[in-house]
Amino acid sequence: MSAPLKETAPTGDSTPPPPPVGKGPVRPGDRRGEGVVLNVFSHGFLVLWAVLIVLPLLWLVLSSFRTDAQIGGSAFGWPQNWDLDVFSRAWDKGIGDYFLNTVVVLVFSVPLTMLLGSMAAYVLARYEFRGNRFLYYFFVAGAMFPVFLALVPLFFMVKRLDMLNTYQGLVLVYVAYSMPFTVFFMHAFFRTLPTAVFEAAVLDGASHTRTFFQVMLPMAKPGLLSVGIFNTLGQWNQYILPTVLMQPQSGDDPERYVLTQGLIQLQQQQGYASDLPVLFAGVTIAMVPMLVVYLSFQRQVQAGLTSATLK
Amino acid sequence: MRKGQHRFVAGFLLIPVALYLIFVIWPYIQTFGYSLTDWKGQSQTFDFVGLDNYTALFRDDIFRGAIWHNILFLVFIPVITILLALFFAFMVNAGGRGRSGGVSGVAGSKYYRVIYFFPQVLSLAIMAVLFGAVYRSDGGGMLNGALIKLGLVDESSPVEWLNEPGFVLWALIAVVVWHGVGFYLVLFSAAMQSIPRDIYEAALIDGAGRAQSFFRITLPLLWDSVQTAWVYLGIAAMDMFILVSTMTAGDYGGGPDHHSEVMSTVMMRNFLLYGRSGYACAMGVVMLLLTLIVSVVMLRATRRERIEF
Numbered sequence: 373m374s375a376p377l378k379e380t381a382p383t384g385d386s387t388p389p390p391p392p393v394g395k396g397p398v399r400p401g402d403r404r405g406e407g408v409v410l411n412v413f414s415h416g417f418l419v420l421w422a423v424l425i426v427l428p429l430l431w432l433v434l435s436s437f438r439t440d441a442q443i444g445g446s447a448f449g450w451p452q453n454w455d456l457d458v459f460s461r462a463w464d465k466g467i468g469d470y471f472l473n474t475v476v477v478l479v480f481s482v483p484l485t486m487l488l489g490s491m492a493a494y495v496l497a498r499y500e501f502r503g504n505r506f507l508y509y510f511f512v513a514g515a516m517f518p519v520f521l522a523l524v525p526l527f528f529m530v531k532r533l534d535m536l537n538t539y540q541g542l543v544l545v546y547v548a549y550s551m552p553f554t555v556f557f558m559h560a561f562f563r564t565l566p567t568a569v570f571e572a573a574v575l576d577g578a579s580h581t582r583t584f585f586q587v588m589l590p591m592a593k594p595g596l597l598s599v600g601i602f603n604t605l606g607q608w609n610q611y612i613l614p615t616v617l618m619q620p621q622s623g624d625d626p627e628r629y630v631l632t633q634g635l636i637q638l639q640q641q642q643g644y645a646s647d648l649p650v651l652f653a654g655v656t657i658a659m660v661p662m663l664v665v666y667l668s669f670q671r672q673v674q675a676g677l678t679s680a681t682l683k
Numbered sequence: 684m685r686k687g688q689h690r691f692v693a694g695f696l697l698i699p700v701a702l703y704l705i706f707v708i709w710p711y712i713q714t715f716g717y718s719l720t721d722w723k724g725q726s727q728t729f730d731f732v733g734l735d736n737y738t739a740l741f742r743d744d745i746f747r748g749a750i751w752h753n754i755l756f757l758v759f760i761p762v763i764t765i766l767l768a769l770f771f772a773f774m775v776n777a778g779g780r781g782r783s784g785g786v787s788g789v790a791g792s793k794y795y796r797v798i799y800f801f802p803q804v805l806s807l808a809i810m811a812v813l814f815g816a817v818y819r820s821d822g823g824g825m826l827n828g829a830l831i832k833l834g835l836v837d838e839s840s841p842v843e844w845l846n847e848p849g850f851v852l853w854a855l856i857a858v859v860v861w862h863g864v865g866f867y868l869v870l871f872s873a874a875m876q877s878i879p880r881d882i883y884e885a886a887l888i889d890g891a892g893r894a895q896s897f898f899r900i901t902l903p904l905l906w907d908s909v910q911t912a913w914v915y916l917g918i919a920a921m922d923m924f925i926l927v928s929t930m931t932a933g934d935y936g937g938g939p940d941h942h943s944e945v946m947s948t949v950m951m952r953n954f955l956l957y958g959r960s961g962y963a964c965a966m967g968v969v970m971l972l973l974t975l976i977v978s979v980v981m982l983r984a985t986r987r988e989r990i991e992f
Binding site for chain 1: 688695696771801829911925929951967
């Protein structure tokens with residue numbers, strides 16, 4: 373990905389720009405009639421797209437309350453059984469395990485990504501040493517290559533380390549593949565932090581390590597938040613890496629599918645078993661937490677994702 | 684230079700560099716080597732076969748078809764997504780012509796921005812299951828159900844969205860566009876908000892309409908973001924693995940009869956199902972080359988003089 377690699381002025385600003393000023397100077401005699409047709413058309417189109425977004429999601433959630441026969445018969449029957457039993461059935465069918473697997477992996481991978489990525493970015497941004505530029509481009513270059521290029525050797529590398537179908541294997545791989553972006557972003561961020569604070573800490577006799585953890589890292593919080601959101605969403609939604617690395621290796625190997633894999637697995641199973649409400653309930657379970665998090669933090673999520681992409 | 688600085692620098696870099704080297708860089712490099720072998724992946728024994736995998740690759744009709752489908756995605760996904768996102772972003776940010784006469788978003792633009800972004804926080808796996816249900820080939824599918832209700836489709840012969848060779852690629856493109864528009868709307872919005880208001884207001888006073896202010900002001904000043912979006916969408920169009928592999932027929936997708944095959948699905952099938960690791964590596968290398976070419980071409984094709992404001 374070469375676009376995000378271009379040199380932009382590191383502003384490190386993760387807050388969204390102020391909303392447009394709605395009340396401009398009042399101009400008498402504004403051409404009120406301007407394109408009434410156009411107006412209706414564009415508003416109509418905006419509404420239509422909003423409906424197109426919401427409708428399938430709503431339809432899916434409602435469908436988990438319908439019976440299998442109802443679903444097969446017609447697409448739009450109103451649900452008749454409003455009990456939540458289907459959700460516990462979906463949870464027991466594996467969604468619960470897949471959910472927990474994902475959480476276990478992310479609890480380790482996201483903080484580790486942030487810690488190691490910030491450490492590398494900090495050193496590269498604030499210290500002069502031979503090979504600094506080289507190492508920086510070495511990290512950033514990884515973002516340019518498609519992950520498919522690495523998949524086959526990666527599989528055998530993880531296998532040789534005896535970490536196929538283990539949490540720690542996936543955690544390490546997630547951290548490594550999140551590194552280019554995290555280093556790139558945090559590098560830009562650390563460069564913007566004022567030198568004065570750093571010097572004050574040094575004068576007070578703080579060690580390098582102490583300065584990083586107690587002064588610089590707290591100051592980098594807005595940047596960390598942006599990259600954190602980006603990494604969390606990216607790793608939560610990752611599908612290709614677990615598909616290759618998290619397969620039971622033998623008959624008695626436990627199934628450690630993550631949520632994305634699990635949903636696809638459930639889709640294939642339910643296709644045969646024809647218990648579609650369970651599948652829809654499973655998707656609802658996977659969907660609702662993300663939507664709740666998004667709706668509560670939508671400003672930060674949008675700002676985080678866009679600033680993360682634009683840098 | 685303070686004492687212990689070298690040790691500190693080395694200590695901070697050691698683990699990140701090691702992890703990155705082992706799991707990212709080394710596999711990337713190895714792929715090139717393995718792509719010249721007939722490795723089956725089961726054992727450590729393999730022979731050097733030179734460029735045999737590559738010549739086989741270009742005689743492989745399925746892979747050639749896959750490249751063609753990737754190119755179709757590459758053309759249609761960015762164009763449709765960017766056009767829709769630009770239109771919506773303009774409406775939401777500068778399309779309003781309220782009583783005040785100033786420049787602002789249309790009424791309710793705050794809500795549009797939130798709703799349009801919804802799909803972006805959901806994983807592509809959820810998209811795959813959701814649209815699998817939407818595209819169901821009987822009356823229970825949402826699309827067919829709606830069309831039957833409207834009387835556009837006969838109940839006895841609903842549309843097989845994902846099994847019609849002529850439809851399947853469009854059905855997939857629709858999912859990607861549905862998923863992506865909100866994100867690029869927000870991306871373009873951020874760029875639009877950094878355009879000074881007074882430029883618009885000056886244009887307004889000079890009598891510019893909505894279309895004029897869009898084409899003369901917004902688009903030229905937004906060109907950098909459009910370029911970014913273009914490259915991102917291009918890279919996404921080269922991948923497509925999860926949607927094709929889970930929504931279409933066949934092992935790792937690609938059906939019906941390879942009409943929706945993309946490079947990534949052919950590669951994963953050869954690797955995970957047939958165990959042809961060397962051959963799959965050669966495909967990985969081709970994907971890399973094509974991705975690089977695409978990025979360079981797209982960046983050059985969209986290059987404009989940068990406008991400072």
